[in-house]
Amino acid sequence: MSDQLHLTYNISPDDFTRAGEASSDVKGKLKQMGVSPEAVRKVAIAMYEGEINMVIHANGGTINIIVSPDEVKMILEDEGPGIADIELAMQAGYSTAPDKVRSLGFGAGMGLPNMKKYSDQMKIQTELGVGTTVTMTVKL
Amino acid sequence: MTVKDVKTILDGSIICGEEYLEKEVHTACGADMMSDVLAFSKNQSVLLTGLCNPQVVRTAEMMDIVCIVFVRGKKPDEGMISLAKERGIALLTTDHRMFSACGLLYEQGLRGGACS
Numbered sequence: 001m002s003d004q005l006h007l008t009y010n011i012s013p014d015d016f017t018r019a020g021e022a023s024s025d026v027k028g029k030l031k032q033m034g035v036s037p038e039a040v041r042k043v044a045i046a047m048y049e050g051e052i053n054m055v056i057h058a059n060g061g062t063i064n065i066i067v068s069p070d071e072v073k074m075i076l077e078d079e080g081p082g083i084a085d086i087e088l089a090m091q092a093g094y095s096t097a098p099d100k101v102r103s104l105g106f107g108a109g110m111g112l113p114n115m116k117k118y119s120d121q122m123k124i125q126t127e128l129g130v131g132t133t134v135t136m137t138v139k140l
Numbered sequence: 141m142t143v144k145d146v147k148t149i150l151d152g153s154i155i156c157g158e159e160y161l162e163k164e165v166h167t168a169c170g171a172d173m174m175s176d177v178l179a180f181s182k183n184q185s186v187l188l189t190g191l192c193n194p195q196v197v198r199t200a201e202m203m204d205i206v207c208i209v210f211v212r213g214k215k216p217d218e219g220m221i222s223l224a225k226e227r228g229i230a231l232l233t234t235d236h237r238m239f240s241a242c243g244l245l246y247e248q249g250l251r252g253g254a255c256s
Binding site: 016017019020023026027037041044045047048052065102104105106107109110111113114117118 | 202
């Protein structure tokens with residue numbers, strides 16, 4: 001494995017059909033690199049929930065993935081509305097997603113809790129009207 | 141049980157992934173909300189769902205799900221089928237409703253795994 005791999009993805013807004021393509025690509029690349037299936041799955045699920053969030057709530061954004069020998073770092077940045085109350089947003093079942101999103105199978109209020117569950121470390125920086133950056137790390 | 145057993149028990153038909161009929165499934169999950177599926181991480185699972193859109197296949201891909209069963213006779217579109225083929229996931233459809241489909245598989249010994 002090379003020392004570090006850096007991947008960047010632009011997540012397009014409102015394209016629900018394509019949401020998940022970036023996570024799928026990362027999953028494939030980590031598998032190829034010989035990362036353990038358990039760690040690959042943790043990264044894939046955490047990133048996929050984040051990617052869906054960016055499409056639903058934030059008008060898309062950018063995801064940077066940094067793979068080093070001992071961890072995968074995911075940095076998800078958007079210029080969306082920001083999160084008013086992080087503690088509330090972290091509660092399982094709390095959601096601000098519109099009904100349209102719910103009919104597509106998301107918006108159950110499990111996105112952020114799932115991201116926390118599958119990553120070993122998660123940090124949220126957010127400012128109303130400016131955007132949100134979520135940084136997640138999965139140990140290898 | 142195998143994907144083939146799931147198909148037989150549910151009186152279902154296979155849409156794609158005939159080559160995976162002999163694959164073992166160890167647990168099952170029934171949900172229409174994909175985030176509920178994503179909260180459940182088990183090996184070699186089958187997903188039963190009434191939802192029929194590309195994110196079902198994407199969710200299954202992230203979870204390494206072996207087989208998706210669409211209940212109430214729902215049929216995935218071409219885009220979903222080609223995505224499933226690409227990702228090596230078998231797609232089945234059954235006329236049974238969610239509750240009955242889950243019950244039939246449970247009766248034959250398939251379980252949901254412990255709560256976590």
